[in-house]
Amino acid sequence: MLFRQGSVSVGVFQLVSGRLRLMRSTPGGADVPMHTVRPGELFAEASLFSSHYHCDAVALDNCEARLYPKAAVLRHFADRPEALWAFTQELAHRLQNVRTRLEIKQIRSATERVLQYLRLMSDSKGVWQRPGPLKHLAEDIGLTHEALYRALAKLEREGWIHRSGAEIRLCPP
Amino acid sequence: MLFRQGSVSVGVFQLVSGRLRLMRSTPGGADVPMHTVRPGELFAEASLFSSHYHCDAVALDNCEARLYPKAAVLRHFADRPEALWAFTQELAHRLQNVRTRLEIKQIRSATERVLQYLRLMSDSKGVWQRPGPLKHLAEDIGLTHEALYRALAKLEREGWIHRSGAEIRLCPP
The missing domain is CATH 1.10.10.10 (Winged helix-like DNA-binding domain superfamily/Winged helix DNA-binding domain)
Incomplete structure (x- = not known):
């Protein structure tokens, strides 16, 4: 378990290797898969906009992930609008x-x-x-x-x- | 036809009413549907990052769409980073x-x-x-x-x- 739904968000991740699943626990107690993350992919971008994670991140096998701490990312975007612009472009794409x-x-x-x-x-x-x-x-x-x-x-x-x-x-x- | 693949992009649109389809013409001459736009939805956001449209926008019935001219949007984002941030958040969502x-x-x-x-x-x-x-x-x-x-x-x-x-x-x- 990389992070849990409801826990305080520390930043955005990029999966380096392995496979990881984003799941949401529902009020009824069910675990619903939302997305399977592949190597190279960024995930938990929503954490930039929110103080808590909205889902669980569960490793499906041995995984390596890179953390981009939230404060550092936000500072980087504030200092360099062109970096935020590139991120926006990536999301649109x-x-x-x-x-x-x-x-x-x-x-x-x-x-x-x-x-x-x-x-x-x-x-x-x-x-x-x-x-x-x-x-x-x-x-x-x-x-x-x-x-x-x-x-x-x-x-x-x-x-x-x-x-x-x-x-x-x-x-x- | 609202815009054509390859034509110079004028801005981002929001569909007010009707239904509209984004299609791509392929080298082989086929028209491939990419996405059907519904009322309320923004479309052609990619035009902010590109000088030309990457697809056709074809009205499926009578449509009304609002145009946000590219220069105005870019100026707005440059003047107000919080507006760009809100746009980024919307894309992530x-x-x-x-x-x-x-x-x-x-x-x-x-x-x-x-x-x-x-x-x-x-x-x-x-x-x-x-x-x-x-x-x-x-x-x-x-x-x-x-x-x-x-x-x-x-x-x-x-x-x-x-x-x-x-x-x-x-x-x-």
């Missing part, structure tokens, strides 16, 4: 990404879902660099590993994509 | 909400999904005030209207919730 994942999940066909995800996430040249293991992509778009592998194989067979290593390239129409 | 909706969608049982959503979104007294029509809740948690109605009826029958008007109260265990 992540909001966009999560919304896109929600929208993608409305698509019923696995093949179509994977293709649309790649279209949205690829760069201007139509290239998508896999940032982590393929199972993260499966989780992000709500498919089993097997369904994802089948969809990728089908897309490549039908000439929609070309795969090499951690790179997927959308083929021109 | 929305990110949390969208993540929670993604997590909720992993739950297969419709009844359980509705109950967990209410647990996460209700206030400290276990009360959830419906902010809009019930069909928005259905969309948010990925259920058909019918499945949502059935789940709510079942939860009430089994004594988990109590409904009156736009308010749903979680019953103590």
Whole structure:
């Protein structure tokens, strides 16, 4: 347990390694998962705005996390407005990404879902660099590993994509 | 069409009435929906950080939207750091909400999904005030209207919730 719902917030964390889950205990006594944090991700940003944590942070396996103490972060933002601006930009960017994942999940066909995800996430040249293991992509778009592998194989067979290593390239129409 | 992908960004919008969809045109010529905007919602916040829009904004029916011109917003944030701070807080809050909706969608049982959503979104007294029509809740948690109605009826029958008007109260265990 990294922190508990209701305890005094000490700052923002970044997960370095491992997997960690944010959970909320409800009045009825149930523990409801809110979000699974992955390496590299910032979490508990809300603690900057609040004196207490709004959820539990529970390590799912051995985790390493970096703490950015609240007072230091607030001072840094106060002294350097451009740092606050960069943080705001990062939040706006992540909001966009999560919304896109929600929208993608409305698509019923696995093949179509994977293709649309790649279209949205690829760069201007139509290239998508896999940032982590393929199972993260499966989780992000709500498919089993097997369904994802089948969809990728089908897309490549039908000439929609070309795969090499951690790179997927959308083929021109 | 309110704005087009690639056109020069003029500012941030808030939808007053109607429904509007953010879409991205892909190199392959497909239009991929990214997000459906509802009344009250801010959109195109990314335009504050970028000279061009990254997507199309297409009205789905008659819409009214309020424009916050970019230069005015940036000046306001520069003059009043507390306004930028409030904006950052709003983004952090929305990110949390969208993540929670993604997590909720992993739950297969419709009844359980509705109950967990209410647990996460209700206030400290276990009360959830419906902010809009019930069909928005259905969309948010990925259920058909019918499945949502059935789940709510079942939860009430089994004594988990109590409904009156736009308010749903979680019953103590």
